[in-house]
Amino acid sequence: xxxxTSRASLAAAAMLAAAWLASPVLAQTQPPSAPAQSVxxxxxxxxxxxxxxxxxxxxxxxxxxxxxxxxxxxxxxATVSTTARPDAAAGIAPAMKELSPWVMFMSADxxxxxVMIGLAFASxxxxxxxxxxxxxxxxxxxxxxxxxxxxxxxxxxAEAQMALGAKEGILPSFLAAAxxxxxxxxxxxxxxxxxxxxxxxxxxxxxAEARRIRIGMGVLAxxxxxxxxxxxFGTVWGIMNSFxxxxxxxxxxxxxxxxxxxxxxxxxxxxxxxxxxxVIIYNHFSRVTKGYLELVSRASGAAGRLLSRDLDRSHxxxxxxxxE
Numbered sequence: 001x002x003x004x005t006s007r008a009s010l011a012a013a014a015m016l017a018a019a020w021l022a023s024p025v026l027a028q029t030q031p032p033s034a035p036a037q038s039v040x041x042x043x044x045x046x047x048x049x050x051x052x053x054x055x056x057x058x059x060x061x062x063x064x065x066x067x068x069x070x071x072x073x074x075x076x077x078a079t080v081s082t083t084a085r086p087d088a089a090a091g092i093a094p095a096m097k098e099l100s101p102w103v104m105f106m107s108a109d110x111x112x113x114x115v116m117i118g119l120a121f122a123s124x125x126x127x128x129x130x131x132x133x134x135x136x137x138x139x140x141x142x143x144x145x146x147x148x149x150x151x152x153x154x155x156x157x158a159e160a161q162m163a164l165g166a167k168e169g170i171l172p173s174f175l176a177a178a179x180x181x182x183x184x185x186x187x188x189x190x191x192x193x194x195x196x197x198x199x200x201x202x203x204x205x206x207x208a209e210a211r212r213i214r215i216g217m218g219v220l221a222x223x224x225x226x227x228x229x230x231x232x233f234g235t236v237w238g239i240m241n242s243f244x245x246x247x248x249x250x251x252x253x254x255x256x257x258x259x260x261x262x263x264x265x266x267x268x269x270x271x272x273x274x275x276x277x278x279v280i281i282y283n284h285f286s287r288v289t290k291g292y293l294e295l296v297s298r299a300s301g302a303a304g305r306l307l308s309r310d311l312d313r314s315h316x317x318x319x320x321x322x323x324e
Contacts, residue, residue: 119273
């Protein structure tokens, strides 16, 4: 009887050992509920009920074995994420490196492009006016100075006209107006009236010359005052489109936001490039024009003095004839 009991206990121990060894393999091939069934099968052995109770602490091994498949899954996810990040960075980096003024202009919105083209045209007009007015003022000032030197030693309007010749300019215009007024006022005894009428003609000539020499200054003033606001309009429009792109893409990544904001800021930069030179050139021409108009006033005064000498000379000759 003892022998049978020992054999039964040995058989039960052997079955428990086999079940314990087979449980990791079953846990890898079956769902988690399978190990519980394999462990519960040795329970019907009647004679060895006490022995399984003693060996039951070995049962938690399947739970550890069932957790083993989770580790490869997490490692695979980490591997995928680490391999995906360099690809994303590699895709973003070239786009960020390719941001240049020309690329930003070509990828900008239609309205932002129109703003940039308008500001570029305004800048071209600014430099065109600068070159043209510089040449015009330089030539006019040099001609007027040369004419004033030529008539500095003349004694009458006729001599001044002969010294200047048939050249056109502001000083010949003053001399012609003085001679015309003297001819039309022949026979009148009031010299002051002739001088007043001649001075009125001189004032009209000066105003006409001032209007002519200031042509283009209004363009500079307009460009200098409006270009920053036009560029700001392009900036606002570009940033608005950037926010619309953010709302559509549902992301605030810098690679998505940066191009639109860069295009908007490019419009502001072009506006400042057009406005700053226009303001500087306008102030420069204001000073140069003022100096040229002072030369025109000197020419008007020289013509008035020659007219006064002619009038005094004519009255002197009349008095001498009367005395004879």
